[in-house]
Amino acid sequence: MFGHRAAIRHALHVLTDRRTRRSLPVTTTASPAPAQDGLSSVPALLARNATQYGLQTAYREKEFGIWQSWTWAETHDQVRAMALGFLVLGMKQGDYVAIIGRNRPALYWSMVAAQSVGAIPVPLYQDAVAEEMAYVLDHCGARFVVCGDQEQVDKVIEVQETVHCIDEILYLDKRGMRKYDHSHMNWLEDVMREGRAAQTRLEPELNTRIAALGWDSTCVMLYTSGTTGKPKGVVLSNRNIIITSKNSSEFDKLRPGDEILAYLPMAWVGDFIFAIGQAYWTGFCVNCPESAQTMMTDLREIGPTYYFAPPRIFETMLTTVMIRMEDASPLKRRLFHHFMDFARDTGPKLLDGKPVSMMARLKYALGNFLVYGPLKDTLGLRRIRVAYTAGEAIGPEIFDFYRALGINLKQLYGQTEASVFITQQPDGEVRSDTVGVPSPGVEVRIADNGEVFYRSPGTFESYYKNAESTASTKDSDGWVATGDAGFFEEGTGHLRIIDRAKDVGKMADGAMFAPKYVENKLKFFPNILETVVFGNGRDRCVAFINIDLSAVGSWAERNNIAYSSYQELAGLKRVLDTIQAHVEQVNESVAQDKFLSGCQIHRFLVLHKELDADDGEMTRTRKVRRRIVEEKYADLIDALYSDKDGIYTETEVTYEDGRKGVLKATLEIRNAKVFGATADQVAAE
């Protein structure tokens, strides 16, 4: 049902919506740069943790059905052994070490071990195909590649046909590796064993190299996923990572003894900040799941206290809960719905520390005993103190569901170039439509064209071997362009992101036109799969809509409505009525926003086919190609801006086997009710 918004976007960028609600004063604390205690590198933090939190658990991984664990002291020992092993293999300062695999403690250690010898870790996406990997490995000139298992080794060997910089391949999982040529290949265990054997000889060298690390040495290089053009290598220094980790850990009062589940791609900046930056700064425990498929079970077993997930995961969890509740006994179902309806209002208030009557408190406590507690327990979210979501817009009803349960789910806005944090929501000021206030130490300003700029201690050093892009993204004063358009809400000081800056335009009367903002609101309805809003340079907005075949189809099934094709279903009067109600509901909420009230949809039609990557209308990651859609369906747009109430159209389609066909349809055009722009209403709220 929610699958259509599936693709995780690794570049963090949050689009939100919904009406303005309340205004609370904001306190932003800018913290000074702490070059204290010689803690200016990750290996230095590790050494501190080994003495300070020596016997506390640093890592856990489920293997062979049991949670295996390592204390900070053991971790320190393992990382040092690995670093010594790297020295034995001849790793030099400034070498690039690529790391490819799923989240496992030993792979995290290999990053810190590489840092210890003065090399630079470059984690890669494990699901990347060989050719994507080839570009990155060649671009950074990786001499060493640490692979999780045989699958990754095979890809690297394939890459080696074209990329010749790789000297050594190391691997973690021995399975299936027996037959490979090991002249330039090593099992990580062997490397550590050799490192231990060479301890006396190489320890002084290792200590010298660790001591040489400082604020300005590169901590990690992360490649942005690159929706446009080739991936860029973002160079982040120790200063970037450690100050950002310190600030953000203090912001959310993270502490040793916190638990996280590391399951997001290691190549993503968030994973590096959470599982290395904040974990090493704070000294909390990183748990690695057994395999990708067991993530949900492992989540439940661990019960993390600090959690991050993209909106898609929260959506999936909610859908699962709803489906399972449908199958529950009538009593349980009634209890669930009764208490959830109650919690929707009271839960968030309690979380935000707002006044709640004694009766409501008592009822919430009862609900917690009967419904919320057990549910949170099943989801593995019972112990959560802080949870974040980011990456794209999260539906308000999804967001509210978790808040209602008493889970402190918040939003943040960030990107790789900022070491994640640009803005985040402080406790007590959480809403689904903003991305919060500037994170500690971060300055944010809005340019005249609405684009968001930031400057922070986490601001990246440069793009590797790409001075041109560096210069065009980061100016000499250190301000970085995010490429997103947004504005600060008056009164609360919260940032709201509207759209990608390049998509934001002006209506004929000069009002702001932000199509994505409206589209996201529409897409929160399960019945709507995709939508394209037009209106740049025009006097009013119109929209194309794709219905969601699974959601609308199951509705049709439940209501005994027969249909034979997508086209027929999309043209049914009752379907159009439903969609029209959705559009008008969105118009009503858009009208509340004085900046964007001009973006209300005056007329719309439901397309006779789904927008499809095979027809070039979308990218493979399911993002609409606005310009192509605009050209291809010019006749429909003209009709929307005329006063016709229907149009006959023929569209060429490409079938999956590459054959072409023509789809003919007469589409009904509907007028939607629009609402007056109402600054008053904002004030009244």
Add this chain to the structure above:
Amino acid sequence: MSGQGEGMRDTVTDEGYMTADGRKIGGVAMEMRNITLRFGGVVAIKDISFDIRWGEIRAIIGPNGAGKSSMLNVISGFYHPQEGEVIYKGYKRPAMRPYQVAQQGIARTFQNIALFEGMSVLDNIMTGRLHHMKANMFQQAIWWGRAAREEAENRAQVEKIIDFLEIQHIRKTPVSRLPYGLKKRVELARALAAEPAILLLDEPMAGMNVEEKEDMCRFILDVNDEFGTTTVLIEHDMGVVMDLSDRVVVMDYGKKIGDGTPDEVRNNQEVINAYLGVAHD
């Protein structure tokens, strides 16, 4: 991944031989001498002789009704042939009772999955460890000392197999809820749990889609590679057999019509006739 057995090898000697990809195949593990098996008047197997060597992947192929499954049952000791003898580990094997069959270190999977549907994957695989458990009923009942210790040891062994076959995510799932391909994998896991000297696979790829077949192939090769398990398999899918096995026995109407490397078998006229059919005039 594939490519095993495609190349040439030295002549088979008692000391074994090297495969093209450098695996060492050992001496004779089991020898079938002039086996004839009858069910009443039906002669299922007629005077067949061949050997199985330590560490090799040996395939038995043939059209429907050729007597392949009967042959597998003879190898496992479940059927006792009326004529001929089975030499296992250098000794002639007598007729055995079922429990003796189980104890001799030969484990198998079945053509039609034979798992305990109501039990979890983990429990099913644990049953494969039964003959490694020595605790008596009383010790099991009070769950103290030996019984608990054995359970933990065997569970550790089973977990290694679960990890090896990548079925961690279904560890606690009842078998009845699994799709066919996974059930086959669970069956393989149970057979492996017995730590067999010889592993018999009865049509491990039957009814699978291409992806599942590829997975299963990889697991069979990995098992052979990792544990050095001698594997005997029956399979219909010729492509799979040729890629997977070191040596192939071809049967037709209960008789052996070919024996050798996949290449030799592929070029054997009698085999071609049996598979493609010949004009009878």
